[in-house]
Amino acid sequence: MKISGLSSSAKRAIVIGVVVVAASGIGITWLQRAGKDDSLLRLYGNVDIREVQLAFRQPGRVAEMVFDEGDVVSAGARMASLDAQPYRDALVAAEASTQVALSELTKLRRGLRPQEITQAREALKQAQAAAIDAESNYQRQRSLVASGFSSQRTVDTARTVRDQATAGVDAAKAALSQAAEGFRKEDIAAAEARLAAAQAAEAQAATALSDTELVAPSDGTVIARVRESGSMVASQSTVYSLSLDKPVYVRAYVGEPDLGRIAPGTAVRVKSDTSDKVYRGQIGFISPRAEFTPKTVETTDSRTDLVYRLRIVIDDADSDGELRQGMPVTIEVDAKRGPLARTEGR
Numbered sequence: 001m002k003i004s005g006l007s008s009s010a011k012r013a014i015v016i017g018v019v020v021v022a023a024s025g026i027g028i029t030w031l032q033r034a035g036k037d038d039s040l041l042r043l044y045g046n047v048d049i050r051e052v053q054l055a056f057r058q059p060g061r062v063a064e065m066v067f068d069e070g071d072v073v074s075a076g077a078r079m080a081s082l083d084a085q086p087y088r089d090a091l092v093a094a095e096a097s098t099q100v101a102l103s104e105l106t107k108l109r110r111g112l113r114p115q116e117i118t119q120a121r122e123a124l125k126q127a128q129a130a131a132i133d134a135e136s137n138y139q140r141q142r143s144l145v146a147s148g149f150s151s152q153r154t155v156d157t158a159r160t161v162r163d164q165a166t167a168g169v170d171a172a173k174a175a176l177s178q179a180a181e182g183f184r185k186e187d188i189a190a191a192e193a194r195l196a197a198a199q200a201a202e203a204q205a206a207t208a209l210s211d212t213e214l215v216a217p218s219d220g221t222v223i224a225r226v227r228e229s230g231s232m233v234a235s236q237s238t239v240y241s242l243s244l245d246k247p248v249y250v251r252a253y254v255g256e257p258d259l260g261r262i263a264p265g266t267a268v269r270v271k272s273d274t275s276d277k278v279y280r281g282q283i284g285f286i287s288p289r290a291e292f293t294p295k296t297v298e299t300t301d302s303r304t305d306l307v308y309r310l311r312i313v314i315d316d317a318d319s320d321g322e323l324r325q326g327m328p329v330t331i332e333v334d335a336k337r338g339p340l341a342r343t344e345g346r
Contacts (some may be wrong), residue, residue, distance in 0.1 A: 019318055041261055042332040045252025045312070047272075049325045051223070055233075056082060057211040062239070069225050073216045073242070080239055081225075082212040091209050094202040098287035100194040108183045108191050112210040120179040124172035138162040217247040240243045248314040248323055250281065252331050253307040256290065268312055269332040274320055283333075287310035 060082035067079055138158040144150035224241035226231060250270060254262060262283055270279040287309040312331060315322065323329070 037288055039334060041254075043252045043254055043310070043331040043333065045250045045310070045329055045331060047323045047325060047327040047329060048249040048251045048311075049323070050244045050247070050249070052217060052220070052242045052244060053238045054216075054242055055080065055212060055236045055238050056080075056214055058082065058087070059235045060086070060210050060212065062227055062229050062233060065227065065229050067222050067225070067227065067240070069222050071222045073220060073222060075216055075218045077216045078213055079216055080214040082233075084209060084212040087205070087209040087212055091205040092116075094198070094205040098195070098198040098202045101191070103269070105188070105191040105195050108188045111179075111183060115175070117179045117324055120172070124169070124176050127165070127168040127172040131162070131169045132161040134158070134165035139283075142183040143219040177184040183237055214239060216242065221245070243325065245321070248310040249284075250310075250314060250329055250331065251344070252310045252312060254286075254310055255307050259286075260306055261309075262286070266333060269334075270312065270314060271330045271332070272323065272327055273329075275325070279314050279323070280316055281312050281314040301345060 029189070062080060063083045064081045065079075066077075067073055073079065102307045138155070141150045141155045145152060145155055191301075220242040222240055223243045226241070227237075227239045233239065264283055264286060266283045268281050268283060270281055271277075290306040290308055292306060
């Protein structure tokens, strides 16, 4: 700028004007920097509401579908049911098998009836009497051999009859002892195992019957009704899709330079574009593994920078139901109240 040719007063006015303009620019820049809160960390993410695919554990014919899409359900509400008659019949058969096994075990534990023990005792007496008679006949035939009134063949026959009668006595004694002692421990143990198997089958049948009722696991909203009454469904085939009311999460990402400013438990504020309401939450999870920024995530840095995934738990999101799946939100973290501030206060 050429100012030669002007008077000294004009030159002085121009210099003063330049100084004022420069000072004003410096002041504006300083005010802008002073007004910027470097302690506020702003992140961007999306609402992540958990969904549950509800299905029967048993196959069958759908008897009733209670709710439709958009209906609000409470935890424990009956949402659908199968035709339960086949499962009732199976439970009745299982209960009968349990009763049979229980009766067999009871019989083995009690042993034989008193009448059967008496019968075994009388059988022993008969065997002993027959043995005495056989012994007498053998001795008589033996004594007659010398006088020629009996042959050796007759003596041998009498000896055989005597030996058989003696064996009969031993068998009768063993039968009486077994009747008095009862059944073997191994037989009782086998009967106990059969009863346990029957009871397990009965419990399984009862569980299958209860599985014909489909109940809501928690509060939520029906977002899809997949089947209708009368449909045949296989086990684990989706019947309803349920969006859970809570917990409500936010999936966000933080760059590595800001990673040290947050920690699990750090309080955050969450805002959506649809309303002015501010939701309260806290950081519940920080991924230990870095990843490239997803294309759906907005950050102030380059998209090729490495970031860490966060999961933020919203504390009061279920009060109005305005936060919906996939909704973009803004997360604000006050670093002054973050992990560094908490550490200094300890």
